Amino acid sequence: MIRLGGAGSLTPLAEAVVDLDAIAHNVRTLAGRTGAELLAVVKADAFGHGVLPVARTVLAAGARWLGVTSRAEALTLRAGRIDAPLLCWLHGEDEDFAPVVAARIDLSVASAGHLRGIAAGAGRAGVPADVHLKVDTGLSRNGAPDGEWPELVRLARGFEAVGRVRVRGVWSHLAAAETPADPRNTTQMRRFGRALAWARAQGLTPDLVHLANSAALVGLPQTHFDLVRAGIAVYGVEPLPELPVGLRPAMTLRSRVILTKRVAAGTGISYGHDYLTAAPTTLALVPVGYADGVPRAAGGAAQVWIQGRRCRVAGRVTMDQIVVDVGDLPVRTGDEVLVFGPGDRGEPTVADWAGWAGTNPHEIFTGIGARVGRRYLPVRAGRHSGRERVNV
Structure with missing residues (x-):
């Protein structure tokens, strides 16, 4: 007979046992496959594993960055005394960005409207906002499409000149990384290269260029650039089952x-x-x-x-x-x-x-x-x- 839960507590009918040692092993394994810095994605309560325990574990194991979706998730990490670099990438144009800017949370920017909202929040916070400009290279989801990218870059350069933002990163997301040989990956990499070249030609000097998710980390080393974003792989699911790297389910x-x-x-x-x-x-x-x-x-x-x-x-x-x-x-x-x-x-x-x-x-x-x-x-x-x- 088994017991679930701990002494002195109500006994749950089920429990999720999370092996933090497995998560640490996975981070070390993934970091060993790249020369780029590793961002561990801990959105959605660390994929249901528990955001604060997982965040502390991945940082101790060698992850340099954390990634989340929402401002609330980001501020939860800061409230939990997680002081590591943190990227947040999904928000509306009209949100109050001052608290996240003041908390030194990097923000993704997908449009001119988003950038204006973030710059206004930076003005209220009294410090520049660190931003990562996101270009849509073919996922057709978040990010600025080709036709809007020049305007976004020029606006960002203008806000940099007056001290409202600092363009810390340029990034995108792949649609078919789970199939490394898919020609859409090559197409997206080319579009990403053109967008990055345009941004640099306009005077932007991003420290962090990033494109790779878990599958690309394993199967597309040419996408690693300065930062790789590991999500499902951190939790022990092989992103490319045909190319296992020795991850341990957590x-x-x-x-x-x-x-x-x-x-x-x-x-x-x-x-x-x-x-x-x-x-x-x-x-x-x-x-x-x-x-x-x-x-x-x-x-x-x-x-x-x-x-x-x-x-x-x-x-x-x-x-x-x-x-x-x-x-x-x-x-x-x-x-x-x-x-x-x-x-x-x-x-x-x-x-x-x-x-x-x-x-x-x-x-x-x-x-x-x-x-x-x-x-x-x-x-x-x-x-x-x-x-x-x-x-x-």
Whole structure:
């Protein structure tokens, strides 16, 4: 029988165990593949792993920068006494940028309107804003398109001249880095090179040029420039499964059996009775569902790990629970259930769940709900044992 959570606390029905030593290993591994500085992406609560513990871990392991999406995420890091260089890249034109400028948080700029808003915030803060101009080279998402890039560069140069901003970086994002041989990568690199050359010709002198994400860090070394942005790879998912670099999965999602019952052949399970038992079998009830991050779309294909075996999730995933067909295994109430883990023992991985649900590991990680407890295993010098615990 297992217990989840710590003494003196309410016991969660499920917990995400985050191995900080694995995250540190991943950062060291990734940093060893490039001469550029490493930015660890910790947006979305560090992909569901816990932003402050992860931020402290990646910085201690050699990451020089942190990356987030929103001003709120950035200010949370500063409030947590994280003083490292920090880039924030998604915001509206009319937001109050003064607090983030005063907190020395670098801001991405995607348009002239964004730049004017940031310059106004810098005026209120009384210090120049450090900005990274983003050019859209083909993702057609965030960033200035070719036709707007010259205006953005000239405006930035003007704001530099009066001390409102400092253009610290020029950057973009790849659309097909997960397929290194895709010709769209070459096209984007050429467009990026032209945009960078134009910016420099207008008098900008960015310290940091950056294009590579996790997949490009591994498979497109020509995109590394001054800074690489590692996201999913930090958490142990190989960005190019055909070119593994030795990353260690950092999260294990675990729960326990809270009820068992023996049923006859032909018994319908869960809503709609999509699943009928083929023979007399034991069913195990596990208190995790789509509110906890177990994707509903994976129902009918998904498996979990119980008593050293993969067992099929029977029927639809519901909001709070799943039913597992364990056959004739002597499963008892309290037995551990691994929803996913590193895969070392044969248990399902987050990549397995992403495949069953038709999504990516990013969505699985970030979908893990707030009622799932978090427990942290510390960075350690010796062999990975998986037993230690740290409260952070």
